[in-house]
Amino acid sequence: MTDLATDVLIVGAGGSGMYAAIAAARAGAERVLLADKSLVGRGGATIMAQMTVAAALGEECPDDWLAHLEDTLAAGRGLCDEDLAALLCRDAPARIREMEEWRVGWARRADGRIAQVAAPGHSRPRCCYVDFLNTGPAVAATLRRQIGHIGAIRRVSNLAVTDLIVQGGEAVGVVALDIAAGEPVTIFAKAIVIATGGLSRIYRRNSASANMGGDGYALALAAGAALVDMEFVQFFPIGHLAPRLVGMDPIMWDPFRYKLGGRLFDGAGREFLADYGSDESTGYTTPRDVATYAIQKEVAAGRGSPHGGVYLSFTHVPRHALEAAFGPVIERLAKNGIDLGTAAVEVAPIAHYHMGGIAVDTHMATSVPGLFAAGEAAGGANGANRLSGNAIPEALVFGEQAGRAAARHAARRLTPDWPGRMAAVAVEQIHSLAAGRHGDVAAGELLDRLREVMWRDVGPLRTADGLARAIAMIEEMRDALPQVAVPAGRQFNSGLADWFELRGSIVAAATVAHAATARRESRGSHQREDFPNTDSDWARSQRVSMTADGALALEARP
Amino acid sequence: MTKHAPSKQIASKPIARLCVYRGSADAPSPRYQEFALPFEPGATVLDALIRIRAQQDPSLAIRYSCINANVCKECLIAIDGVVGYACTTRLRSDAPMTLDPLPGKTVLRDLVTETRPPRERLK
Numbered sequence A: 001m002t003d004l005a006t007d008v009l010i011v012g013a014g015g016s017g018m019y020a021a022i023a024a025a026r027a028g029a030e031r032v033l034l035a036d037k038s039l040v041g042r043g044g045a046t047i048m049a050q051m052t053v054a055a056a057l058g059e060e061c062p063d064d065w066l067a068h069l070e071d072t073l074a075a076g077r078g079l080c081d082e083d084l085a086a087l088l089c090r091d092a093p094a095r096i097r098e099m100e101e102w103r104v105g106w107a108r109r110a111d112g113r114i115a116q117v118a119a120p121g122h123s124r125p126r127c128c129y130v131d132f133l134n135t136g137p138a139v140a141a142t143l144r145r146q147i148g149h150i151g152a153i154r155r156v157s158n159l160a161v162t163d164l165i166v167q168g169g170e171a172v173g174v175v176a177l178d179i180a181a182g183e184p185v186t187i188f189a190k191a192i193v194i195a196t197g198g199l200s201r202i203y204r205r206n207s208a209s210a211n212m213g214g215d216g217y218a219l220a221l222a223a224g225a226a227l228v229d230m231e232f233v234q235f236f237p238i239g240h241l242a243p244r245l246v247g248m249d250p251i252m253w254d255p256f257r258y259k260l261g262g263r264l265f266d267g268a269g270r271e272f273l274a275d276y277g278s279d280e281s282t283g284y285t286t287p288r289d290v291a292t293y294a295i296q297k298e299v300a301a302g303r304g305s306p307h308g309g310v311y312l313s314f315t316h317v318p319r320h321a322l323e324a325a326f327g328p329v330i331e332r333l334a335k336n337g338i339d340l341g342t343a344a345v346e347v348a349p350i351a352h353y354h355m356g357g358i359a360v361d362t363h364m365a366t367s368v369p370g371l372f373a374a375g376e377a378a379g380g381a382n383g384a385n386r387l388s389g390n391a392i393p394e395a396l397v398f399g400e401q402a403g404r405a406a407a408r409h410a411a412r413r414l415t416p417d418w419p420g421r422m423a424a425v426a427v428e429q430i431h432s433l434a435a436g437r438h439g440d441v442a443a444g445e446l447l448d449r450l451r452e453v454m455w456r457d458v459g460p461l462r463t464a465d466g467l468a469r470a471i472a473m474i475e476e477m478r479d480a481l482p483q484v485a486v487p488a489g490r491q492f493n494s495g496l497a498d499w500f501e502l503r504g505s506i507v508a509a510a511t512v513a514h515a516a517t518a519r520r521e522s523r524g525s526h527q528r529e530d531f532p533n534t535d536s537d538w539a540r541s542q543r544v545s546m547t548a549d550g551a552l553a554l555e556a557r558p
Numbered sequence B: 001m002t003k004h005a006p007s008k009q010i011a012s013k014p015i016a017r018l019c020v021y022r023g024s025a026d027a028p029s030p031r032y033q034e035f036a037l038p039f040e041p042g043a044t045v046l047d048a049l050i051r052i053r054a055q056q057d058p059s060l061a062i063r064y065s066c067i068n069a070n071v072c073k074e075c076l077i078a079i080d081g082v083v084g085y086a087c088t089t090r091l092r093s094d095a096p097m098t099l100d101p102l103p104g105k106t107v108l109r110d111l112v113t114e115t116r117p118p119r120e121r122l123k
Helices: A015-026 A065-075 A082-101 A135-148 A215-223 A253-260 A288-300 A319-335 A391-411 A420-434 A443-457 A464-483 A494-518 B006-011 B045-055
Strands: A002-011 A032-036 A153-157 A159-167 A170-178 A183-194 A233-242 A263-265 A310-313 A345-354 A371-373 A541-546 A552-557 B015-022 B031-038 B076-079 B082-085 B097-100 B107-109
Touching: A002 A015, A002 A170, A002 A391, A015 A032, A015 A135, A015 A153, A015 A183, A015 A391, A032 A159, A032 A183, A065 A082, A082 A391, A135 A391, A159 A183, A159 A215, A159 A420, A159 A494, A170 A420, A170 A494, A183 A215, A183 A391, A183 A420, A215 A371, A215 A494, A215 A541, A233 A253, A233 A288, A253 A310, A253 A319, A288 A310, A288 A345, A371 A391, A420 A494, A443 A464, A443 A494, A443 B045, A464 A494, A494 A541, A494 A552, B015 B045, B031 B045, B045 B097
Parallel strands: A002 A032, A002 A183, A032 A153, A183 A371, B015 B097
Antiparallel strands: A159 A170, A170 A183, A233 A345, A263 A310, A310 A345, A541 A552, B015 B031, B076 B082, B076 B097
16 A cells, blocks of 8 residues: 655645645645646646636726725625635735736737726626636646646646544544555645535536535545535526537636627527616626526526526627637537527526635634645635636635645644554545445436435525425435445546545535525525525524534534 | 438437447456447537446446536547547447547556556556
């Protein structure tokens, strides 16, 4: 078995993980281990970002990070952790300009200024981007290049952390599955950063990559850390629905809305956003939570499009304007049989981002010494609804804080050396699963069932009955876990990785369902059909923790 | 191949057939295994492989991460002898499709090859 030791271990190599590695090395950590279940810099959400990155650069018009903060707090519907939100908005410009020094290639106006577009909820044009729909790939490639230049950073792909090891209340390392070899690995770490992204993958309709099943939340919870705002899952309103579109992310219609406006119609061809208090006479201004609610209500009332969404149309936009705005993308759409000049597409809400996450302070420290979180995995900054464009700055800014704080923590500690028995159970579990296990149901099948339940009962519109049904199903799945079939095999046995994904996703799903049940009001992305109003008594966040016997405990605090 | 049986196609839902390379260092005797699943117009080869893994054979291995965006570039395999992305190649129902691991790379399992950069490997 492989035993590794490092100063700073970073779990997850998307935008926040890669930036945390850079910051840790910059802060003096001599050994930084950057591990990812997928390939470093290729998995996660960062690489999927289509367009907007919000930062008060003031290139388009005068701007100030305090104005960005004001917009972020308003979008968060009273629930943002104001210190975290302030950190995000304050440091975003420095991170975005640094990316430019690293040649990310932000789109520019003819006069050389960085182009910034207006996105819903922002009081002015504030979102920069890389054309065409290339923000995520460009940011990921830029960070990959940077970490490649830093000798202190060791990258390991296809390494899935399965258990955090806590000794005397401190995080001291992990047990991981080396997916390629099918063998357990132990890693002693002076500080650990969880940068595993969100949990969108636990929903049937999602825009997530394969490795976003919420496992980082389950790891943190089991280690003794608290989670915050878990009921707030962002359902992106206009995810692509039909016709089937390949080679493009389902959230790719937002950039079209930024640049060209676009119009939403119900199944009968009637514009409906105004019925929900949204006025789009000045352009694309409807916030994500409002648009998602409006579309779900239209569909529920039987006014949806044939595939159960609504129509998004650009047929009023002249062809030359379409081509000027999206160049080669128009060709890619044509290959999918989509001609925006002549026909509307069908869109519908899709799980996209998690506002909730691991509770941290402004150094990204959790309540467990030695354990930090960054990026989407950390919760609180975006409250009940995230502004368009805040996810990439969050990844970079929080990654920077976490990497620096973890390096500082590591510098004060000796390399932990825990007794073998502490990790023995986790190591044995990997060996035992790799030997294969007979069972009635495969992990992948249960994951599909979980995604269906979450979509139906813990999705954009929720009720007490639906949530109770979901919790019962989730508990059944948790109890069935020991009987799930696992195919035998070591080398790249995906069935083995599936089992661990299922285990983590069940815990993540349970935290969302329990927090959603307790919040008997509607706010932001959390919409209760049985409690449709926002209740000022509920202007507080809920924290989820795990008791010694493995049960979930909820606590609401101002 | 199935052009002579249009009436059957109408009577029952069309089927897609995939002939998939199976083999690993654990079980060193590579073979092809055929899978059949309901054909859905517009579906991709990756859609089919994900569905097979969930419903028929969880031991089937394929590398993928972003699923539909074609940005992770992990699902590169050989499809009917031509190197392509499983996530952008449409499934067909008129003839079986043969799937092989990326040529010239070490096979880890089934369609998964060693595509990690050498500096990102544990050993």
